[in-house]
C-alpha cells in the first residue's frame with residue numbers, strides 16, 4: 001500500500017524552493033515551539049527529527065522517540081481499521097460520522113499525513129470526506145464544529161471584505177470554493193452549515209489535482225437562510241439521548257450535544273466500558289439534538305442586496321489574489337445562473353453544478369452511445385429524458401445540445417425531453433423559468449407521441465422509449481418501479497439510467513432497483529457511490545459514479561496552470577471530451593463509463609492538460625509562475641502533460657530547517 005510518489009522528489013524540491021525564497025534564514029518556518037505543533041501545515045507530530053526539535057524549540061514538547069512518516073501512516077490506518085471493526089453493526093450514519101471525525105481530527109492536526117492517507121485510500125475515503133457523508137456532516141455541522149476552517153463572509157460584513165480578506169494567513173491562494181449554502185446537494189438550504197461542501201470539494205482538489213493545501217480556501221457567504229428550522233433553532237433543544245446499547249445500555253438522559261461527549265464518556269467509564277478512539281463521538285451525535293445554527297439568523301438577502309455581497313467578495317478576493325480561481329458550488333438555481341453570467345467574463349470562475357456536472361454527464365452519455373456499438377455521431381439520434389430542470393439538469397441539456405449541433409450541424413433536431421416537478425416542460429407551460437424555455441417542447445414535437453404539457457415521468461418514458469433516463473431532480477426514488485420497468489421497452493439495446501442526485505437517499509433510484517426492474521442489460525450511473533450489483537448468475541451489474549468530481553479538479557488545475565483569464569466553453573468541452581475518451585472500448589462494453597476513483601489523480605492530470613491546451617487555443621492562457629504564455633504556446637502535448645504532473649503537490653514531510 002505504501003507508495004513513494006513519482007513526483008515526490010520534484011514536488012519536494014519545488015516546495016522547498018518556494019519556502020526558502022519566501023523565508024530566508026536558518027529555519028524555513030518562521031514559527032517556533034508549540035505554535036508549530038498547533039499548525040497543521042507544518043506539524044509532523046512525533047515525526048520531527050531531532051535537529052528540528054532542537055532548532056525549532058520543540059525539545060521536551062514531544063515524547064522522545066521519533067516516529068517515521070511510514071509508521072505514523074500505519075498507526076493511523078490501524079486506528080481507522082479498529083474503528084471500522086468496533087462499529088460493525090452500528091447504524092450507517094453513526095459509523096460514517098465516526099469515520100469522518102477520525103479523519104477530520106487528523107486533518108486538523110497534521111495535513112501532510114492526512115492528505116497522504118487520503119490520496120492512497122481515495123476509494124475508501126472519498127465517500128467520507130466528500131459525497132455522501134459530507135451531506136450528513138453539513139446537516140450536523142453546528143454540532144460537529146470544533147475548529148474553524150476556511151473563511152466566513154456574512155451580510156454583516158458589508159464594506160469590510162477588502163480588509164477581511166487579508167486576515168487569511170496564507171500568502172497565496174490558488175483555488176477557492178464558494179457557497180452560500182442555499183442548495184446543499186439535494187438537502188436544500190442549510191445556511192452556514194453548507195461550509196462542509198467547499199471543504200470536501202477542496203480536499204478533492206488536493207487529493208486529485210495536487211493543489212497545495214496551503215493555497216486553498218473554502219468560503220461561506222452567509223446571507224441568511226430560509227430554512228425555517230435553522231431560523232427557529234433554540235440554543236440547545238434538550239432531547240433524550242439513548243446511548244448505543246452495545247456500550248451503555250443503562251444510560252438514557254436528557255442531554256445537550258455540547259456536553260454529550262462528556263456525559264457519554266463519564267457514564268461509560270462508570271459502567272466500566274472501554275471506549276475506543278472515536279466511539280464516544282459517535283454517541284455524542286447519535287441523538288436528535290437540534291443545535292443552534294452558527295450562521296446569521298435572518299432570511300436570505302435577495303435581489304441587489306444579495307448581489308452586492310457577492311460582488312464585494314469577488315472584488316476583495318481578486319484584489320488580493322488576482323489569479324485565484326473561484327468555483328461556485330451549491331447555489332440555488334436562480335443565483336447559480338445569474339452569478340455565472342455576471343462573473344464568467346470578468347474573473348476566472350466557473351459553476352461546478354452547472355458546468356462541471358454537464359461535462360461529466362456528457363462524457364457518460366457519449367459512453368452510452370459507444371456501449372450500443374454505435375459511432376459517436378449517433379449521439380444526435382439519442383432520445384434522452386432529463387428529469388430535473390434546475391442548475392444541474394439545465395447545464396446538462398445545454399451542453400448535450402451544443403454537442404449535437406457540433407456533430408450534426410445547427411439544423412439538427414435532438415430528441416431531448418425535459419421534466420421538472422410539474423412534469424414534461426412544453427411551450428404551453430405557464431410561468432416557465434426563462435432558463436428552461438429554450439428546451440421546452442412545442443405541441444408539434446410531442447402530439448404524435450400522445451404527450452402534452454405536464455405529462456408524468458412514467459407516461460413520458462412509456463411513450464418516448466428513451467435511450468437514456470437521466471435524473472438531476474434531488475428527489476429520492478422518483479425512478480420508481482413503473483418508470484424503471486418502462487425502460488425495458490427502450491429503443492436502445494443498452495438502455496442507460498443515470499440517477500445523479502445526491503446524497504444517496506436522494507438518488508432517483510438505487511442500483512439494485514435499476515438492475516432489478518429495468519433489466520440486466522442496462523448501464524447504470526449514480527451521483528453517490530453504490531456497490532456493484534450481483535446479478536445472481538455469475539454476472540455483475542457495474543455501477544458507475546457520475547459525479548462532477550471527475551472534472552472539477554482538472555478544470556481548476558488546468559485553469560490555474562494555464563493562467564487562464566477566464567474559463568471558456570472550449571476549456572469545459574475539452575475537459576469533458578478528455579474524460580469521455582479515457583475509457584477503452586472493452587471497458588465501455590462492460591458498462592464501465594467512468595474510470596475507477598482510484599485513478600482520479602491520473603485522470604485529473606489528463607483533464608488538466610486538456611484544459612491547458614484549450615486555454616492556449618482559446619487565447620486566454622496568460623501563463624503561470626515562471627512559465628509564460630509563449631512557453632505554453634510552444635509546448636507539445638506530452639510536454640503539457642509533464643508540466644501539469646510536475647506541478648501537482650504531493651504530501652511528504654519537508655525539512656523545516658536548512659541543513660546548514
Ligand SMILES: NC(=O)c1ccc[n+]([C@@H]2O[C@H](COP(=O)([O-])OP(=O)(O)OC[C@H]3O[C@@H](n4cnc5c(N)ncnc54)[C@H](O)[C@@H]3O)[C@@H](O)[C@H]2O)c1
Nearest residue numbers: 185186388389390391392420421473474501502527547548
Ligand atoms: N452527480 C453530480 O455530479 C451532481 C451535480 C450537480 C447536482 N447534483 C444533484 O442534482 C440534484 C439537483 O441539483 P440542482 O442544482 O439542479 O437543483 P435545483 O433545485 O436547481 O433543481 C431541481 C429540479 O428538480 C425538479 N424536481 C423536483 N421534484 C421533481 C420531481 N418529483 N420530478 C421531476 N423533477 C423534479 C425541480 O422542479 C427542479 O427543476 C441535487 O440532488 C444535486 O445533489 C448531482
Ligand SMILES: O=C(O)C[C@H](O)C(=O)O
Nearest residue numbers: 131185330353502547548
Ligand atoms: O457534491 C457532489 O457530490 C456533486 C454535486 O456538486 C452536487 O451538488 O451534488
Ligand SMILES: [Mg+2]
Nearest residue numbers: 329330352353
Ligand atoms: Mg454541488
